[in-house]
Amino acid sequence: MYTIGEFAAIGRVSVRMLRHYDAIGILPPADVDERTGYRYYADAQLADLLRLVELRDLGCGLDEIGAVLSAADRSSAMREVLVRRRAQIETSIADDRDRLARIDERLHILEGATPMSTVxxxxxxxxxxxxxxxxxxxxxxxxxxxxxxxxxxxxxxxxxxxxxxxxxxxxxxxxxxxxxxxxxxxxxxxxxxxxxxxxxxxxxxxxxxxxxxxxxxxxxxxxxxxxxxxxxxxxxxxxxxxxxxxxxxxxxxxxxxxxxxxxxxxxxxxxxx
Known part of the structure; x- marks a missing residue:
C-alpha cells in the first residue's frame, strides 16, 4: 500500500489532485483509515493512475477518463476516447491554421502589401x-x-x-x-x-x-x-x-x-x- 504522498509522487501529480479524483469518484483510494482519515492506495491502482495521467496529458476530459477506468473493456474504451480526441486536435489545428492565415493577411494589409477591398x-x-x-x-x-x-x-x-x-x-x-x-x-x-x-x-x-x-x-x-x-x-x-x-x-x-x-x-x- 502507498500513502497518498507516495502515490502522488509516483504518478507525478499533486496530493490535491488525488483528493479531487477521489471526490469525483474517478480514482478513490483502496483504503481510508477511519481514525486518521489517511488515504492509502494499492499496487494494482498504479495502472489506473498512469492511465489517468496519460489521458489528461493528451487533453481528454475527466468524464471520458472516468468512462475508460470503469469500462469492462478498457482497451476498446481507450481506443474510442483517443480516436475522438485525435479528431478534436485535427479540428483545432485546422482552426489555428485559418487564424494564422487571417493574421498574415491582416499584417500584409497593415504593412501596405495588400490593398483593402473596396467598399x-x-x-x-x-x-x-x-x-x-x-x-x-x-x-x-x-x-x-x-x-x-x-x-x-x-x-x-x-x-x-x-x-x-x-x-x-x-x-x-x-x-x-x-x-x-x-x-x-x-x-x-x-x-x-x-x-x-x-x-x-x-x-x-x-x-x-x-x-x-x-x-x-x-x-x-x-x-x-x-x-x-x-x-x-x-x-x-x-x-x-x-x-x-x-x-x-x-x-x-x-x-x-x-x-x-x-x-x-x-x-x-x-x-x-
Missing amino acids: EYRPIGAVTVYAVEGRAPGMGPENVSPAIDPLIERLTGAIGAAGREPREPGVFWYEAVPDSEELAVHVSFTADPEPVPGEGYDVVDLPPIATAAVLTHRGDMPSIGRSWMALMDQVVADGYRITGPTREVYLEAGPELSQDQWVTELIAPVARD
Whole structure:
C-alpha cells in the first residue's frame, strides 16, 4: 500500500489532485483509515493512475477518463476516447491554421502589401425570395457555416416538391435572436416573377435599402469572415453605422464551381452617425 504522498509522487501529480479524483469518484483510494482519515492506495491502482495521467496529458476530459477506468473493456474504451480526441486536435489545428492565415493577411494589409477591398455605398432594391430559417449557436463562420448546408438542402427540397426550380442568386441574411446568443440564419433563393407559395418555405419580401455598404467577396466560405471584417472596418472608418440585418448575395456559386471561384456580395444597411 502507498500513502497518498507516495502515490502522488509516483504518478507525478499533486496530493490535491488525488483528493479531487477521489471526490469525483474517478480514482478513490483502496483504503481510508477511519481514525486518521489517511488515504492509502494499492499496487494494482498504479495502472489506473498512469492511465489517468496519460489521458489528461493528451487533453481528454475527466468524464471520458472516468468512462475508460470503469469500462469492462478498457482497451476498446481507450481506443474510442483517443480516436475522438485525435479528431478534436485535427479540428483545432485546422482552426489555428485559418487564424494564422487571417493574421498574415491582416499584417500584409497593415504593412501596405495588400490593398483593402473596396467598399461602395449604394441603394439596394427590394427582392422577393423563397426562404427557410435555422439557428446557429453564435456569430462567426465556425458557428454559421455548419448550419448553411442543411438549410440549403431543406430549401431546395421544398422548392422542388412545389414543382419549382431554385432561382439564382441565393440570398442569405442573419439576425440576432433576442435574449439569446444564437443567430437566426435565413437561406433563400430568388422567387419567381409571380411568387408561388409552397409547403416547407416562406415567401419573404426583403425591403429595399436606401444606403448599403457593399463589398464583393471572391473565394470560399471559410474566408468570408475576413471580408466581413474588412467591410465593417471600412464602414466605421467612413463614419457609418449598421442599421439592420446584413445580407450575402451569391452572384456566382453552386456545386458546378469550386468555392474559390464563388463571387458573393456582402451587404450591410448603413446610415451616418
